[in-house]
Amino acid sequence: MKILKTTKKETNSLTERVYRELRTAIITGKINGGTRLVESNLAADMKVSRTPIREALHTLSLEGLLYSIPRAGYIVEEMSDYDIQDLFTTRMTIEQIAACLAMEKITEEELKRLEFNIQKTDEVLESGLTEKMTDLDIEFHGIIYKATRSRTLFQICQTLSDHTLKYRMAMIHLPVMSQKTRDGHHRIYEAILSGVRSNVNEAIQSHLQLAQEDIMDLLERQRHEAFIATDTRVLMPVEHGTNLSPKKGGQ
Known part of the structure; x- marks a missing residue:
């Protein structure tokens, strides 16, 4: 009987697919922080062997997404x-x-793409379809990263940005957050057009400082809501007549 073997090329392709799927699930919040990832379970869920799972998990740990x-x-x-x-x-x-x-x-074509991105953002704000803001935000910064013509810098920027994606996704659809994002992008675009480094530095600093403050506020609200929910469960009175002792013959 002929035994089919997985080639190195096929294994690499599987590892890349597993890596991409897991990475997307983590950075978008579909897999929550604190979740334990078990090789055997992932292999069964994704219908692959444990080898590409193991390699993908190792790569994700090097990126700081897992420990x-x-x-x-x-x-x-x-x-x-x-x-x-x-x-x-x-x-x-x-x-x-x-x-x-x-x-x-940056090229004229890339400048036009930045301008068009901001125009699309304005349309989204006017229509109220703010769920599209995440993609526009990623696209805007991606154009700038690519315009550096530095593969290393692009990868570093992309990785750092991805680490906060799930928090941005949780907020950016809110009208006030969408407007902040739009204003920040417009200021960065105008600063790049000015050709003045100090303008660019100030625009980036202002944009990211606001983003940081918004994420910190979000985390504080989430902690407060979790505390209230836990506190409510602890203080919830037991209904009269409820028997808390195990039933006879129960497990």
């Missing part, structure tokens, strides 16, 4: 207030460098 616990597997990272501040401090520095470099190398 490993010996004999327990991988856990999805949860971001603390310090993590958010650290991330945005780093992202601000890197994106200022990227935007200034993009200002020097």
Whole structure:
């Protein structure tokens, strides 16, 4: 009987697919922080062997999206207030460098794409279809990253941006947040057009500082709501006549 073997090329392709699917699920919040990822369960769910799962999880851990616990597997990272501040401090520095470099190398076609992106954002705000804001936000920053003509800088910026995507997705559809995003993008666009580095640096700093503050506020509200929900359950009175002891013969 002829035994079919998986080639190295096929394994690499599977690993890439598994990596992309898991990464998307993590950065969009479909897999929550604190979730334990088990190789065997993932392999069964995704209908692949454990090898591409193991390789994908290792790559995601190198990106800081997972951390490993010996004999327990991988856990999805949860971001603390310090993590958010650290991330945005780093992202601000890197994106200022990227935007200034993009200002020097950007083409007329890319400038038109930035302008068109802002026009589409205005249309979204007017129509109220703010669920489209996430894609427009990703597209706007992606144009700038690519305009640097630096593959390394593009990858760094993309990775840093992805780490906050699930929080941005939770807020950006709100009208006030959508307007802030639009205003920040317009200021960055005008700064790039000006050709003045200080204008670009100020525009990036202002845009990301507001984003950081909004995410910190969101996390604080989520913690407060979780506390209230827990407190309510603890203080909930037991109905009269309820027997809390195990039933005879029960498990």
